[in-house]
Amino acid sequence: MAMMYNQMGLIGCGLMGGSLALALKRAGLVKQVVGYSKSPSTTAKARQLGVIDVEAKSAMQACAGAELIVLAVPVAATGETFKTIRQFVQPDVLTxxxxxxxxxVVQAAEKQLGWNAQYFVPAHPIAGKEVAGVEHADATLYHGAKVVLTPTPATAIDKVEQAQALWKALGSHVFILSALEHDSVLAAVSHLPHLLAFAYVNSLLGRDESERLLRLAGPGFRDFSRIAAGDATLWRDVLLANRVEIAGRLRELVLSLQQFQRAMHAGDADALEALIRKASVARSQWHD
Amino acid sequence: MAMMYNQMGLIGCGLMGGSLALALKRAGLVKQVVGYSKSPSTTAKARQLGVIDVEAKSAMQACAGAELIVLAVPVAATGETFKTIRQFVQPDVLTxxxxxxxxxVVQAAEKQLGWNAQYFVPAHPIAGKEVAGVEHADATLYHGAKVVLTPTPATAIDKVEQAQALWKALGSHVFILSALEHDSVLAAVSHLPHLLAFAYVNSLLGRDESERLLRLAGPGFRDFSRIAAGDATLWRDVLLANRVEIAGRLRELVLSLQQFQRAMHAGDADALEALIRKASVARSQWHD
Structure with a gap:
């Protein structure tokens, strides 16, 4: 059973944080959301849209009295945010x-929170939209989504259980991994595809023919490149924070691509068909 | 106004050909479809599903008496098919x-049909599904789809107009390009993404961790890799036939990717954000 929280402090009233606030309120798990965004106009908009109930003037003010604290900021801002709110990360609060x-994120928490990092549960809901901003917040975003929790050996068991129950109550599928495993897996199934999609779209631009190219693009292009529309700030931080793992995955891709290039160059239809069939069978069998 | 055809000869009763037969019959543009597939069981299934009306025992039999002939075979089989049916490609027939x-395809037509290649209109509807086979044929597949016609300077104008009218009557958006332009554009917006998606999926496979990777894959992976489930025979032929153009587009992608790698390696957040923003803005503005 998920706990009920009288007050949630939300730092970062964007798509991800806003969607969580809406979902928790709709599920009756949170009574009141006090929200703060770095940009006052975002905080005001979140209030107008009913995503948060009270506008806070600072991250500290958003956390004061909260039983649940959620950081929904670009990952590079995590350390700074923890530094500001460290006094509120306590045994009776789920952060x-x-x-x-x-x-x-785990490193930043340990550095800024010290011993109290044990009350913080690192979470990554694998969900999103190609549009950012609180105006796209959606109470159903996490329903059916995969959520990875990455507690450290020091994390308090009861906090992990609380976090697990919260996400399950929203209809998410919870996985528990180490932070290292998480970053390695996500580099493969999310960060590398984003990098490829960004680089691919840019490779089409900047020439006279770009417009004609894009006019003739069809459903394959649409799906393949959808993630290239992702938020620049968010993905900048992700690609930088996880660049070592991503570089490793990129090397694997290049090796795989070279197999195709060799078969194409040699005109080896059988080898090429076998390579395509391997991918096609694996992708056909996958379902989320 | 599109012409009406009493009889359509369909060679290759798969997803693409079957969908066209269904669409033309539904639109009242074709009365009877005589179909042939290399595999007799496919031809029989097409008849049972009502995609074709009459099973032909050979490609020639499918074409005898037809006013409209459609080749819907893997591109590598085009030459051989034209060789078999060359006597039916005539001024009063749209092929x-x-x-x-x-x-x-244009080369194969010119080689096998000679002077009569002028009655053949090369067409490429940019549509498809991640599943192949006549059982997935869909009368609405081409509605709203982009269709590229690539007549040569020798192609009869009235045949191009007939082809154009036919596709427009199905709700398709018709573009006319040279075969070279077509292959260059499609290498960029379709063939390269397919190659990348195939190679990417294969790069995840064959290790103990593959299963865990795929279990944690989310909506980004789903869309990015959807086209990797494409038909192996079809894509083998496309990647081979257009390998020169695809190799050129791949080089552009690698150059673009290197810009990202440099920014990531240098930890240059501003440069990385600018690169991502370029892609994100372009992709957000695109719509099909």
Missing amino acids: MDLGSTKQD | MDLGSTKQD
């Missing part, structure tokens, strides 16, 4: 983040 | 293909 990388 | 590459 989580929503960041897409986890080793850097 | 089209549906292949994803066009320079090789």
Whole structure:
């Protein structure tokens, strides 16, 4: 059974944080959300849209009295945020983040919170939209989504259980991994595809023919490149924070691509078909 | 206004050809479809599903008496098919293909049909599904789809107009390009993404961790890799037929990727953000 929280402090009223606030209120797990965003106009908009109930003037003010604290800021801002709110990360409060990388977040928590980092549960809901901003917040974003928690050996068991129950109550599927495993897996299934999609779209631009190219693009292009529309700030931080793992995955991709290039160059239809069939069978069998 | 055809000869009763037969019959543009597939069981299934009306025992039999002939075979089989049916490609018949590459198809037509290649209109509807086979044929597949016609300077104008009218009557958006332009554009917006998606999926496979990786894959992975489930025979032929153009586009991608790698390696957040923003803005503005 998930706990009920009288007050949630939300730091970062964007798509991810806003969606969580809406979902928790709709599920009756949170009574009141006090929200803070670095940009006052975002905080005001979140209030107008009913995503948060009270506008806080600072991250500290958002956390005062909260039983649940959620950091929904770009991952690079995690350390700074923890520094500001460290006094509120306490045994009777569940503190989580929503960041897409986890080793850097765990490090930042340990550095800024010290011993009290044990009350913080690093969380990454694998969900999102190609549009950012609180105006796209959606109470159903996490329903059916995969959520990875990456507690350290020091993390308090009861906090992990509380976090697990919270996400399950929203209809998410919870996985528990180490931060290292998380970053390695996500580099493969999320960060590398984003990097490829960004680089691919840019490779089409900047020439006279770009417009004609894009006019003839069809459904394959649409799906393949959808993630290239991702938020620049968020993905900048993710690609930087996890660059070592991503570079490793990119090397694997290049090796795989070279197999295709060799078969194409040699005109080896059988080898090429076998390579495509391997991918096609694996992708056809996958379902989320 | 689109012409009406009493009889359509369909060679290749798969997803693409079957969908066209269904669409033309539903639109009242074709009365009877005589179909042939290399595999007799496919031809029989197409008849049972009502995609074709009459099973032909050979490609020639499918074409005898047809006013509209459609080749819907893997592109590498185009030459051989034209050789078999060359006597039926005549001034009073509209002959089209549906292949994803066009320079090789035009060459095969000129070689096998000689002077009568002028009655053949090379066509490529940019549509498809991640599943192949006549059982997935869909009368609405081409509605709203982009269709590229690549007539040569020799192609009869009235045949191009007939082909154009036919596709427009199905709700498709028709573009006319040279075969070279087509192959260059499609290498960029379709063939390269397929190659990347195939190679990417294969790069995740074959290790103990593959299963765990795929279990944690989310909506980004789903969309990015959807086209990796494409038909192996079809894509083998496309990647081989258009390998020169694809190799050129791949080089552009590698250059673009290197810009990201440099920024990531240098930890240059501003440069990285600018690169991502360029892609994100372009992709956000695109719509099909």
